[in-house]
Amino acid sequence: MAKQTDTPVIVNRKAKYEYTLVDEFEAGIMLKGTEVKAMRSGNANLADAYCIFDNGNLIIKSMFIAEYDHGNINNHETRADRRLLLRKPELKKIKRKLDEKGLTLVPYKIYFSERGFVKLNIWLAQGKKSFDKRNSIKEKDVKRELDREMKRYT
Secondary structure, eight states, rough: OOOOOOSHEEEETTHHHHHEEEEEEEEEEEEOHHHHHHHHHTTTTTTTTTEEEEEEEEEEEEEEEETTTTTTTTOOOTTTEEEEOOOHHHHHHHHHHHHHOOOEEEEEEEOTTTSSSSOOOOOEEEEEHHHHHHHHHHHHEEEEEEHHHHHHHH
């Protein structure tokens, strides 16, 4: 199957500002057909989403997937809880790190794999303090200024 480049990538841009990202995991998501179709058109948002454990399963809550335009009465709920698909050793590792280190689990990016499956990058993350956020803003401004200067001289 050819690699699909026209499929959208949905990124939680706020996550890098709010958290220090520590460890990355790739998970599948259990979705209905209309949810996949809506995501292919780019109608999803991770801004308010978060992950929790529920009876040994990892669940993503409050992830917004807009209703499919051409759907019927069997269309999906926009903010339903969706189960994440990970192997048991990965789930145990995540659970152990969440319990012992005071980290949180942040959904960062949704994309389509080469095989056409919806994948979610989740990160174990630690919350930033306000002075860390100021440093992030300062670094971003310095990088932007450097890029402007480089562009002006080329």
